[in-house]
Amino acid sequence: QVHLVESGGGSVQPGESLRLSCVVSGDTYDPNCMAWFRQRVGKEREAVLATYSYGGDTLYLASLKGRFTISRDKSKNTLYLQMNGLLPQDTAKYYCAYKPRDCPTRDSAGVFSSWGQGTQVTVSS
Secondary structure, X not given: OEEEEEEOOEEEOOOOOEXXXXXXXXXOOOOEEEEEEEEOOOOOOEEEEEEEOOXXXXXXXXXXXOOEEEEEEHHHOEEEEEEOOOOXXXXXXXXXXXXXXXXXXXXXXXXXXXXXXXXXXXXXX
């Protein structure tokens, strides 16, 4: 069982930055894929970014290129999502997710086996 706990969400103004964290605990398989998803009000959950434990990131939302980056600190068992230049349309609940083995090449929430409870990000002036 893998347990994920997100933190770092909050309310910010457009143009500001936030860094989300996701602490991972439990029996993780190596290699694995860790990802960030988000769900905006009235929308389906969508994949944002994923990172493979042996190297390589996958960006699922091209519109976020250059603004959002994913990273992980294996020594702290923590996944991060750095979000810069936030826009009102980035307002959503953000979730981290885990799956063993490689990252999907397409937005595929169903293949992830463990999820955090989510952290809310609100971007508003």
